[in-house]
Amino acid sequence: MDFGILISSLHNLPIFFSMFFVIYLTAHFFVFRNWSSKLRPEAASCLISLAHGTPAVFLACQAIFTDPNHDFASANTDFQNSVLEYSIAYFLMDLCHYLIFNPSDILFIGHHLATLFVFLTCRYFVFHGAYGILILLILAEVTSFFQNIWTLASAQRAESKFAAQVFAVLSPPFYALYSVVRGFMGPLFVYKMLVFYLSGAADTVIPMWVWVSWICVVVAAISVSILWISNRWLDLYRERLVILDKEQKIR
Template identity: 60%
Template sequence: MAELLASWAAEERWMYPAFLSMYAVIYCVGQLGLFRRWEWRHRLDGASCLISLAHGSAAAFAAVAAIAAQPAGNRGFAAPNSRIQDHVLDYSIAYFTMDLLHYLAFLPGDILFIAHHLATLFVFFTCRYVVYHGAYALLVLLFLAEVTSLLQNVWTLAGIWRTEVPAAARVYNTLSPPFYVLYTIVRGVAGPLFFLKMSLFYLSGQAVDLIPWWVRVSWIIVVGAAITVSNFWIWNLWKTLFKERKQSIGKKDT
């Protein structure tokens, strides 16, 4: 992985087309190969999870590495993007493009996911191709968003089959508490704290010549909305978990 990141840092070509092609191949492998015998909706969810698996942990690691590769003085909310940071942004832009196409083609009624992907693409795109600054903030947020990806995707795949396959149900039930705890820490504590720090900087008027107001305010709105929705989602999962555990205990008592 270190060698791959070093090659990215030296790569001058536009990497987005290659990344998008990679995700398209992975998606097709899932749809037409690995999951071809699955029921249609399960097949769709499986293919989406597969490209998410290809993106998540790698993006989290790459985000940290891209930040660490910069001198301390260039790790700021208005710092110019480095080449490797741009490549990491392109890596994620390609993923969200592919998954957005998946939802538009097969699940156009899933408005929440479509809106999430469009908003995320807007933030990454403006950072990468419009203002050329601010990647530090977005890569920290990318790390916080994707550090739970591996666990979440395994949990999701197990959840797809939990009503039909007892082993999947056991995996789902085993993974739920640790996944919820990790997600709550990252999205419910670390994420909001970093978002507050980022928002205070962008609203302070610093570096106004580098990142226009409309970009900064839009980033704050999009990221704030994403964090809010994520916390509502995990809160509802916690409520469901406690409800199920309570019902299970009640059945045992009777």
């Protein structure tokens, strides 16, 4: 590997990281300054997630559609590399947040480290395969806007009637969208990736240990996502049962 090329290619990453750092500080000390000190860090994390998620979806879509080589082994374009750097910067910033404020949250820290491994190896080690990685990024972040609004509403619903209403209204459609994307579309796309890599078509540009690692990370992430959304559906079911029970007692 030419480390001179590697160092010169890092010029976007500090800029993107600085942007997310400023957004995080702005959220912590200004946007959510009236929130309790316990909730402010989580809210700040949600704001940088909002700044990353939806823009990343549009950027990744543009990076894919402007590349004529829709192939799991095709070389990364400059635009695709920039989108990867954008996401790397976000996950680095959010990882810092978890290490400082939630060091015991091993699940999220592990998720961020695994995701960074995939993005970093694709961007700075093999320089190929961004097409598939960006599709996965789209599938992961297409629900980001709703999830962050849902998370903020959940954090405030005990103190705000409006937040409680937003949480109640948003939960079913958000759960449904998340279930379709993570429970059906994600696994289907990973299956297509696996079939392609097993054919050996990418072996000359993406070492086997790299793509095997990618598949393992994505399968683990999807499995955790399915478990998470299953628990949310169960929580919603239990909450509805409690409401029905109260209504029956009133009658």
